Amino acid sequence: MFRVLMITTLFLSVPINALADWSIIHAGQLLAVPGKAPLENASVVIHDGVITEVIEGFVSSDQVETDNESVKIIDLSKQFVLPGLIDAHVHLTNQYSLGNTPYLFMQPEEFHTITGVKNAGLTLRSGFTTVSDVGSGAYTVYAVRDAINAGMIEGPHIIASGLSMSVTGGHADRTSHLPDHLWKTRDDVQNSQCDSVEECRYRVRTLSKRGADIIKITATGGGGSMQNRGMSQHFTDEEMRSIVETAHMLGLKVTAHAHGGGGVSAALRAGVDSIQHGTLSNKESIALFKKTGAYLVPTLLALKGSQEFLDNGTFPAIPAAKIKATLPAMHANRERLFNSGLKIAFGTDSGVTDHGRNAEEFGLLVEWGGMTPMEAIKTATVNGADNLGISDTRGTLEAGKYADIIAVDGNPLKDVKALESVAFVMKMGKVVKLMP
Numbered sequence: 001m002f003r004v005l006m007i008t009t010l011f012l013s014v015p016i017n018a019l020a021d022w023s024i025i026h027a028g029q030l031l032a033v034p035g036k037a038p039l040e041n042a043s044v045v046i047h048d049g050v051i052t053e054v055i056e057g058f059v060s061s062d063q064v065e066t067d068n069e070s071v072k073i074i075d076l077s078k079q080f081v082l083p084g085l086i087d088a089h090v091h092l093t094n095q096y097s098l099g100n101t102p103y104l105f106m107q108p109e110e111f112h113t114i115t116g117v118k119n120a121g122l123t124l125r126s127g128f129t130t131v132s133d134v135g136s137g138a139y140t141v142y143a144v145r146d147a148i149n150a151g152m153i154e155g156p157h158i159i160a161s162g163l164s165m166s167v168t169g170g171h172a173d174r175t176s177h178l179p180d181h182l183w184k185t186r187d188d189v190q191n192s193q194c195d196s197v198e199e200c201r202y203r204v205r206t207l208s209k210r211g212a213d214i215i216k217i218t219a220t221g222g223g224g225s226m227q228n229r230g231m232s233q234h235f236t237d238e239e240m241r242s243i244v245e246t247a248h249m250l251g252l253k254v255t256a257h258a259h260g261g262g263g264v265s266a267a268l269r270a271g272v273d274s275i276q277h278g279t280l281s282n283k284e285s286i287a288l289f290k291k292t293g294a295y296l297v298p299t300l301l302a303l304k305g306s307q308e309f310l311d312n313g314t315f316p317a318i319p320a321a322k323i324k325a326t327l328p329a330m331h332a333n334r335e336r337l338f339n340s341g342l343k344i345a346f347g348t349d350s351g352v353t354d355h356g357r358n359a360e361e362f363g364l365l366v367e368w369g370g371m372t373p374m375e376a377i378k379t380a381t382v383n384g385a386d387n388l389g390i391s392d393t394r395g396t397l398e399a400g401k402y403a404d405i406i407a408v409d410g411n412p413l414k415d416v417k418a419l420e421s422v423a424f425v426m427k428m429g430k431v432v433k434l435m436p
């Protein structure tokens, strides 16, 4: 009797029509491996969310061996098809234009979570199938990530830091210039700060326990916040070493927001895996980038957005003064950043600018950074995956990789701005967007 029951249960747990899910994309042009020339008229075979084969020419379902009669053919024969894009710097749960930065914690966390749900869908539909969210409330972005992974809502794969770590009164201390009684009892805002080697170790472990996939620190001051102590180094060298050592021991990468050259160099010496912004990197910083192999995520869209906010008066007085004082130097240093042969990964700091504008970064990488369109696309695919340690599943369209695939109508190798309006988005083999 027991045995019969076991067998029945086993059978019941398998859905009746559990045939494997197969589809074939017919791509007019296929940039399977950014950096290599695109293929003309190629087919991408997809099985249960993963690419099994890339074949030259348009193949039909009976030319592919499947265990399912019904193979979906997706006609993108007029489109340019490429890997889903990767943005290494977003804040899905924040949006400056919704008034929730810099006084982030004056709104309930629930509002930020809903903001994140909205922006996750928008970001995916803009062609970004993987993002690294590097700075949110204590739990908000984890909730968004977990709801996406559970299939409850639409959104990209999210590699999340949760709270960004900061010194007391630093760039990610969201309580700067607020009376203590407003936040002292709030666990969700207190735990981003640390001021000693021991505290920093504890904070990293707290973030890890809560569900962080990556650790984000603000190594120096920054622009958009209410901190009032410039753009130079904030964490001590010892504190940063403690953070990196603890995070790496737990298998977590560390990414550092850093502007001032001294702070960039200190973070690199401490062993961070990547630098966000890096705007005022000096000669020493450049040498350290090369020595350590760390990626630079230049976030040019944040510079553009900051200028927009200066022009339309969005910034409160403190951020406005800081940004006015430093933006010209950041632009003046761009040539050094882009002409030094650094490893560059794509990131936008979306949340400063509205989500969904992420692809504007491509045009800036070409116009301001002097990249070719192909180099710009590589930052958001091959390099983007390498930067986040996910090259085994993402960054190219090859057998064994996730079926995270997008298509555009124009040719982004001729005009990279074609990526600003995406016609087709697939995530894990599921079509999310298909324009007529």
Ligand SMILES: [Zn+2]
Pocket (backbone or CB within 6 Å): 089, 090, 091, 134, 135, 349
């Ligand atoms: Zn940011």
